[in-house]
Amino acid sequence: MPNLNSSSAYELRQAIRSGKFSGHTSGAGAFVQGNLVILPKAWADDFLLYCQRNPKPCPLLAVGDPGRPVIESLGRDVDVRTDLPGYRVWRDGVLVDEVAEVASLWRADLVSFVIGCSFSFEQALMDAGIELRHVSQKRNVAMYRSSLATTPAGRFSGPTVVSMRPLRAADAIRAVQITSRYVENHGAPVHIGDPGLIGIQDLQRPHYGDAVEVRSDELPVFWACGVTPQAALAHAKPEFCITHRPGAMLVTDRLNHQMASF
Amino acid sequence: MPNLNSSSAYELRQAIRSGKFSGHTSGAGAFVQGNLVILPKAWADDFLLYCQRNPKPCPLLAVGDPGRPVIESLGRDVDVRTDLPGYRVWRDGVLVDEVAEVASLWRADLVSFVIGCSFSFEQALMDAGIELRHVSQKRNVAMYRSSLATTPAGRFSGPTVVSMRPLRAADAIRAVQITSRYVENHGAPVHIGDPGLIGIQDLQRPHYGDAVEVRSDELPVFWACGVTPQAALAHAKPEFCITHRPGAMLVTDRLNHQMASF
Numbered sequence: 348m349p350n351l352n353s354s355s356a357y358e359l360r361q362a363i364r365s366g367k368f369s370g371h372t373s374g375a376g377a378f379v380q381g382n383l384v385i386l387p388k389a390w391a392d393d394f395l396l397y398c399q400r401n402p403k404p405c406p407l408l409a410v411g412d413p414g415r416p417v418i419e420s421l422g423r424d425v426d427v428r429t430d431l432p433g434y435r436v437w438r439d440g441v442l443v444d445e446v447a448e449v450a451s452l453w454r455a456d457l458v459s460f461v462i463g464c465s466f467s468f469e470q471a472l473m474d475a476g477i478e479l480r481h482v483s484q485k486r487n488v489a490m491y492r493s494s495l496a497t498t499p500a501g502r503f504s505g506p507t508v509v510s511m512r513p514l515r516a517a518d519a520i521r522a523v524q525i526t527s528r529y530v531e532n533h534g535a536p537v538h539i540g541d542p543g544l545i546g547i548q549d550l551q552r553p554h555y556g557d558a559v560e561v562r563s564d565e566l567p568v569f570w571a572c573g574v575t576p577q578a579a580l581a582h583a584k585p586e587f588c589i590t591h592r593p594g595a596m597l598v599t600d601r602l603n604h605q606m607a608s609f
Numbered sequence: 610m611p612n613l614n615s616s617s618a619y620e621l622r623q624a625i626r627s628g629k630f631s632g633h634t635s636g637a638g639a640f641v642q643g644n645l646v647i648l649p650k651a652w653a654d655d656f657l658l659y660c661q662r663n664p665k666p667c668p669l670l671a672v673g674d675p676g677r678p679v680i681e682s683l684g685r686d687v688d689v690r691t692d693l694p695g696y697r698v699w700r701d702g703v704l705v706d707e708v709a710e711v712a713s714l715w716r717a718d719l720v721s722f723v724i725g726c727s728f729s730f731e732q733a734l735m736d737a738g739i740e741l742r743h744v745s746q747k748r749n750v751a752m753y754r755s756s757l758a759t760t761p762a763g764r765f766s767g768p769t770v771v772s773m774r775p776l777r778a779a780d781a782i783r784a785v786q787i788t789s790r791y792v793e794n795h796g797a798p799v800h801i802g803d804p805g806l807i808g809i810q811d812l813q814r815p816h817y818g819d820a821v822e823v824r825s826d827e828l829p830v831f832w833a834c835g836v837t838p839q840a841a842l843a844h845a846k847p848e849f850c851i852t853h854r855p856g857a858m859l860v861t862d863r864l865n866h867q868m869a870s871f
Contacts, residue, residue, distance in 0.1 A: 516802050
């Protein structure tokens with residue numbers, strides 16, 4: 348198993364491709380990671396428009412050409428069929444398989460979408476000395492289907508899924524500043540404070556991920572989340588779709604520090 | 610009376626100097642305005658250090674030379690003795706007079722401090738379509754002595770005085786982004802949410818200014834405030850001090866838009 352801190356992203360992808368690494372990619376801190384969605388061309392145009400109209404939950408890092416699984420703009424020899432530690436296969440909106448690679452499922456009409464992920468800004472927050480509870484407690488971040496509707500496009504629509512991190516006020520203010528710089532990785536929060544105002548009834552019952560405590564001197568801070576397109580896909584039910592296995596992202600050659608504006 | 614929107618800052622200062630205008634300067638929206646503190650040299654060094662150590666409440670726009678009332682860096686022919694609509698005179702920490710000019714009180718040892726003011730960022734917030742309740746309701750902003758202590762310097766110390774503006778969460782997030790650009794005008798908020806966490810027991814009883822309603826879908830957002838040095842002066846009790854009359858600021862030639870970083 349490669350050391351995620353000292354390996355290059357290329358070495359890590361090669362280890363994944365050869366089956367030597369199949370774990371979570373959350374430790375590959377310096378590199379930009381992406382959510383993966385692969386759709387047939389007949390669904391891809393609607394999905395592209397959906398992402399364009401909803402850049403905070405669905406910031407596009409790259410879109411592949413139909414039938415072409417290699418995306419050079421994201422790094423050396425990146426092949427979305429083999430370079431992620433795990434994949435989910437969906438048919439008609441139903442999860443039918445979880446596999447280690449999707450080369451055998453590849454088709455000439457498939458289009459790959461790589462969507463920015465909060466790992467980039469989380470690294471920046473931690474670099475700034477801000478404690479992230481779910482990281483400290485080795486849990487997945489808590490995510491919720493909010494009442495903030497996405498802008499529909501063709502067959503795609505649905506709620507904005509938000510991730511929540513509890514922060515003291517001074518850290519919440521600093522987190523707005525820091526994450527505002529990461530426009531391609533969900534950017535600034537979409538909500539701070541009362542969860543009920545965005546349709547979340549119980550913070551202790553997230554729709555995805557794990558609950559974490561919000562202490563009395565903390566505010567819940569909510570960001571648009573890359574799980575939003577999964578909710579839209581579940582609703583649209585395309586005949587065929589491949590996504591990454593949760594936590595098993597595409598690790599690109601780009602550095603998080605390169606993503607920050609100003 | 611000059612039209613504050615169409616006059617130049619120079620014309621406005623000339624109108625003030627000649628006694629044609631003695632009102633509030635809050636309408637001079639495009640121009641950077643400053644709080645004024647004038648102290649004898651024997652107190653000025655401590656005060657300079659106090660401002661240096663507390664840049665969020667006391668951002669220095671300019672410091673004059675001893676005995677010299679003209680500050681060229683802030684605009685054409687700026688004379689702090691005559692160019693503000695009103696002054697307060699303090700002896701041993703006690704307010705003893707309110708006057709229209711202080712030329713007759715000028716001394717060879719007086720040092721002028723011009724400190725950035727929230728009018729600059731308030732204009733930017735309103736330009737971004739964010740409603741400020743105290744502006745809509747034509748009140749003074751609500752200000753509170755918080756439990757956030759300033760860093761002492763010599764004889765100066767005291768609480769950080771904070772101003773509060775109620776905002777919906779999305780506007781609060783946008784306000785963090787916007788005001789972060791105004792480093793010389795108090796910058797980003799110092800607190801969001803529960804007032805008790807910064808020692809404020811009752812929002813409806815501000816220590817300075819006027820109370821405004823905080824609605825159930827709003828967060829109170831707190832910024833460091835230029836009244837902080839007044840609290841430090843009241844505690845230090847210098848033998849002689851001149852300040853601006855509240856709301857009667859120095860209108861400089863600098864434009865608010867010029868103050869914004871990135």
